[in-house]
Amino acid sequence: MYILKRLLLFIPTLLGITVITFLLMRSMPGDPVTIMAGERATPETIARIRAVLGQDRPVALQYFNYLKDIATGELGRSIYTNRKVADDLLQKFPNTVKLAFAAMLFASVFGVSMGVFSAVRQGTWWDRAMTLLSVGGISIPVFWLGLALMLLFAFKLRWLPPSGMGNGDPVYLILPAVTLGTFSLSYIARITRSSMLESLAQPYIAAARAKGLTETRVVLKHGLKNSLIPIVTLIGLDLGSYLNGAVLTETIFGWDGLGRYALDGILKRDYPVIMGVVLFGAVVFVSMNLLVDISYRLLDPRIRIKEAG
């Protein structure tokens, strides 16, 4: 039942997103028709182009046509390259996914470790240092972190390549993934710490210790395993931060994904490109959230039982 309701609510959200991008498209500066027709076009030519584009029709009808275009995968063409925006998006998207996946892996592994470590040493200097580090991670601008890491690891130490994609060589993925993942890592560390503190205070932890289990086993098997739900939720729902961060990270490292594509669009004021990325990003974001949400209902029996009861 819940899943059905969630799916039904997904439709107005998608429509709402298209209303906003449509309104943004309409408020674009400069008239695309005069750009297309050129300086010396006669008023008749301009009127003819407007009629072809449907710009002489009522706004509601224009919106309806916009929706129809989106539904058929037509997001317009770049003003500069005249390539289809939809084709470009699909071509760049896998690169962003690859980067985001690597970043997420980095963030999850180190974020969970940091959080567990902090929780086990609650109140010590270690714990305080980790807490400060995690505040730093959400406060430092992604683009600056990327440049600082590039300076240190690529130019000074010469351990890693400064930028580019290196034809898929994983070495090129390290700096961008660390840069992109740091923000999320900090949130994961925070939530892991508080979730661990909660479960380490439970009676079954005392029982496990009384049984004579080693501390590592108590912490990992009994503590961490029971703290995982909020952590995994956060990891799943945090995809938006990857799409945000990708714009900046890809710009710094010359990573040929959606983010850099967006920046090229911004620099050239290529509006169909900008709006294409905004629309695509939002749709990807809400769809992933929907998937995470639904898979929870399916995977965790406790949530299902609560729904039924």
Next chain:
Amino acid sequence: MLKELHWKDVTKNIPALVALCMIAMLVLTAAIGPLLVPYDPLSMDLDSLKQPPSRAHLLGTDGKGRDILSRIAAGSRISLAIGIIASVSSLAIGIVFGLISGYFSGKIDAVLSQVFDVFLAFPSLLLAIGISAVIPPGLFSAMLAITLVGWAGFARLVRGITLSLKEQTYVEASRALGAGPARILSRHILPNALPLLLVAGSLRIGGFILLEASLSFLGLGVQPPTPTWGSMISLNRAYINSAPWMVLFPGLAISVTVISFNILGDFLRDKLDPRLQV
């Protein structure tokens, strides 16, 4: 609903105290810093291009011979102004729609909640890019973009608070005495929600400053030659290896500022209302 905050709480918590001092310094810098710095942030000095930090130029100069310290001081005004104004304006919009949505349940609430959800459905930076791309870039467009990104989160929070406050007996009593919705909302619900909302607002300032820096970095913020921290980094990023101070110091300014706001916000939240955890 809010616990009390004593000055002693602040002085006992070292990170919060340090953060407060940093913010005080930042406000002072924004207020009078540009009068104290030795150089005009816009004047180019062709005799001292790309100078590393020295006694003449404490933080060095950029590729056009402009003093970086002076530019950072000038940029602090923009960061601080946008961070605070965007927080206040998005909070104000959020309060209006959140109160309406929470108080009048039914169709109005359903529609408004859907609108909040749509705004929250966009990754924040992408929405800000979309908005600031269609307006001529500058102070106004950056502020508008950040406000439109931020208001829905506040609206949802205000809606939740309103839903619980409107069941309170004093609201019921006021309604029984014949008070209309406008009076109940403005005299009873809003004053009781406000302290909590101010904490929520302060929690967001750091994030908004970061968003402004990102927009500036992408060329969608306040335009050159006016210096902003974000644009100082993007304009000089090609020099990251040969003249790293041009990029490192403005980034340090952003980082220290945002860290301070975030530490102080966390502190206020923990002390006053742990429920605000986001």
